[in-house]
Amino acid sequence: MSEEVQPHTQLTTAINTDRAIIMGDPARVDKAAKLLDNAKEWAYNREYKSVIGEYRGQRILLMSTGIGAPSAGIGVEELNNVGVKKVIRVGSAGAMQTGIDLGELIIGEGAVRDDGLTKQYVPAMYPAVPSFKLMALAHKYAPDAVYGIIRSHDGFYMDDNAETEAYWSSKGIVGADMESGAMMTIGRLRGMETLSILNNVVLYEGDLAAGVNSLVDGEELMAKGEIASLKLAMDILSDDSIKQ
Ligand SMILES: O=P(O)(O)O[C@H]1O[C@H](CO)[C@@H](O)[C@H]1O
Numbered sequence: 294m295s296e297e298v299q300p301h302t303q304l305t306t307a308i309n310t311d312r313a314i315i316m317g318d319p320a321r322v323d324k325a326a327k328l329l330d331n332a333k334e335w336a337y338n339r340e341y342k343s344v345i346g347e348y349r350g351q352r353i354l355l356m357s358t359g360i361g362a363p364s365a366g367i368g369v370e371e372l373n374n375v376g377v378k379k380v381i382r383v384g385s386a387g388a389m390q391t392g393i394d395l396g397e398l399i400i401g402e403g404a405v406r407d408d409g410l411t412k413q414y415v416p417a418m419y420p421a422v423p424s425f426k427l428m429a430l431a432h433k434y435a436p437d438a439v440y441g442i443i444r445s446h447d448g449f450y451m452d453d454n455a456e457t458e459a460y461w462s463s464k465g466i467v468g469a470d471m472e473s474g475a476m477m478t479i480g481r482l483r484g485m486e487t488l489s490i491l492n493n494v495v496l497y498e499g500d501l502a503a504g505v506n507s508l509v510d511g512e513e514l515m516a517k518g519e520i521a522s523l524k525l526a527m528d529i530l531s532d533d534s535i536k537q
């Protein structure tokens with residue numbers, strides 16, 4: 294653990310908790326903060342907005358990490374530096390299979406590491422897997438969520454998106470995001486327990502940009518999915534079996 298102020302997140306060990314919920318969007322931190330008791334903003338530097346509060350008596354840090362593996366990777370490293378050992382990402386995603394509705398929760402049983410960053414940590418054959426303990430708690434609180442392997446990628450606006458998605462869909466991948474693979478890989482290398490809970494904002498083969506715009510506009514099913522995903526992460530992190 295480091296006593297230093299972390300340069301990007303501005304976190305220190307004074308956060309005094311071993312668990313955090315991370316998300317891409319700083320605006321989601323404000324929505325999540327409303328679900329906590331005694332929520333207090335800790336810092337807001339660059340894309341990293343952090344709030345500390347309590348859920349069912351358990352102290353939890355909320356933090357945004359911006360978009361993409363490099364900024365998520367920095368966030369996870371700095372969380373580890375200040376003693377955080379359990380991290381749940383609550384993100385948005387695109388479905389990779391038909392039949393997954395808007396606002397449905399997709400929980401990553403592993404991630405295809407289609408990012409550039411984590412290959413600089415370990416070869417691509419190293420698996421990106423979540424904590425089995427946190428996963429078991431996900432099943433306890435959300436037995437009906439969609440469970441499967443997700444794909445974390447670097448490029449939102451790729452010319453070959455349709456072909457790439459068809460390929461990974463044919464391999465059974467259930468959803469796509471941009472940070473879960475980095476969190477699972479770097480987290481595991483640093484001895485942290487991680488889990489990824491994603492709110493579906495794009496139907497399979499749907500319009501990516503339109504889906505993300507609807508999330509911003511607060512479309513009802515997506516807004517419900519966002520709150521459900523945050524509550525699920527809080528239920529898991531405050532479960533009696535892993536209470537701090
Ligand atoms: O909603 P967040 O958590 O940012 O997650 C998803 O949304 C962004 C793309 O729109 C990427 O960060 C992707 O992973």
Ligand SMILES: O=c1cc[nH]c(=O)[nH]1
Pocket residue numbers: 385386387388469470471494495501505
């Ligand atoms: O398809 C999607 C939707 C949101 N975010 C992604 O990374 N991909």
